[in-house]
Amino acid sequence: MPKTSSETAAPCTRIALHGPTMGTRWSASVDADGAVNQEALRRDLAFAAQQVDMQMSPWKPESDLVRLNRAPVDTWVDLPPEMLEVLACAMDIHRQSAGAFDPCVGALVDAWGFGAARDAPDAAAIQAARQAVPIPMHKGLELDRPAGRARKRAPVQLDLCGIAKGYAVDRMAAVLRQHGVRHALAALDGELRAVGGQASGVPWAVALESPDVGRRAARGVIELEDLAVATSGDYRHYLKVGDAHLAHTMDARRAAPVNNAVASVTVLARTCMEADAWATALLVAGPGEGLALAQRRGLEALFLLRRPEGLVELGLGRFAAS
Template sequence: MILPLERQVFSGATMGTRYSAVFYARGDAVRSGLNRDLQAAVDAVDAQMSTWKPDSALMRLNRAPTGIWCKMPEELFTVLAAALEIGRLSEGAFDIGVGDLVAAWGFGSQAASSDQKWPDAKTTVARRPAHLCLELDHAQQRVRKLAAVTLDLSGIAKGFGVDELASVLMAHGVEHFLVSIDGELRAAGGKPEGSPWRVAVEKPQTGHRAVEGVIELSEGAVATSGDYRHFVERDGIRYGHTMDPRHGAPLADGPAAVTVMAATCMGGDAWATALLVLGPGTGAELASRQGIEALFIDRLPGTAPDAITSFQSSKEN
């Protein structure tokens, strides 16, 4: 007798937030060790890529001197390679070499204090992007720094973690699932009866959560970057946690949010960050050239930070 598919839900702590896995499977997935394997997958990502753990593989790489080859775990090497390629394709709009800026503006593991001395956001400092600072040895899975750089993977690691959750479910034979970490999502198979998963796109407002729209998703990933959850305000200007590598400061005049639909959540996560930095003009043109489907949610000129927004899709270019 073939058992019916049952809706099951697992969740757990990871990367300072929580992951969720909603899926349909036959029988008790707990007995198969699926919950254990899901937690182990995101724990491995966090252990390798966190800037909050001094002994993570990423932080050891940050401390390594220039010119020295460093052997990397497979997962971290995969993320570094993808990050540098997207950095190159976006001409530095996505740059994992902004760890020093993240720390200087109080967004990193060292929280901002009341007497924090802020950098000058109006001073543009030429920076060498990470894809020009790192050399990868794919054959031996090694990395070396060609110049001093502090890496931060906050714009791609959660997306990769979502992909790892998806890989665990597929390895267990699960064909219908929706997995997420902090709003980055990946789906497969739709629901067993044939309907797609319905994914809410948040309204870019602070202080409460509301739905801007809904995406129907059967296969693929959705990732969003925005400035409405993590930001600082200085001299009446809101600075989001996304760094603008072109100016060496947090993004202050970008869209409210960018949502990207992609094959993998790792790619969607990084591209959403790059397109947020580039904005709806240049960003939408680049997305169109790269075959990326993106939705830009922009504030209307002269409105308050949480006022009505306008929309632009990369499909319009």
């Protein structure tokens, strides 16, 4: 009798790999067969996450991002292809979102105490950032990907924290495939990407976090199979200044932290880089503009809105049934 596919398939073992990066931790749940070299896989996953951090961190003085920010206007700066890929995607989503996603907020991030420059808001720096003439990303930055370089066309300060973690997860997914892994879930903070489904044939179950300050609790479950998800919100990274609760995400149009009714936005996308950037854009855009933007762009998104009666869910795509 011929053997079935389940009889010929190599048995898989669930392994959990993880390590520190970007002020948090990367992780990967892998259904691996005996051909997978676990130590080599762990090493390469850690390198993938660390490489993105070394290139795009605003906190590391030697990073490529800091080099670009410090370079004089109209001076070409050689950059690695990975960072140019992220900058190109960031520029595209900046345009598509009408500026809601804006990586040119580095000065605002520092002024409000979320960057490397200071750990509390600075009134003079905030005023200076507000008085600066807003510059669209496509006018403030020029990319030359064939030559591997970029230059600022205006004195902008870039911050890629709204997209770099998602890209790091994509790099981890690529490493998993290079090692022959067909069933895995890569994660970094609130960004995740599934490589296939579980070896058992069911999708990966991912908890949708409730946007509660000071505690972690699941509000629901998302199923992923060859899909990425990212969440942006006002509840995890913030500063308390008196009675004010300042979210870490900047609204460049107001030159201030996001301050609207959106507690969190979760986005599904083909890549985690896109999901990460769009989640940030929709959080900034707010409940009305953000929902309309997501509808125009055909995004699958879930908004959790703070209302007097409690949290209200608004979903699009696969979230519409929520």
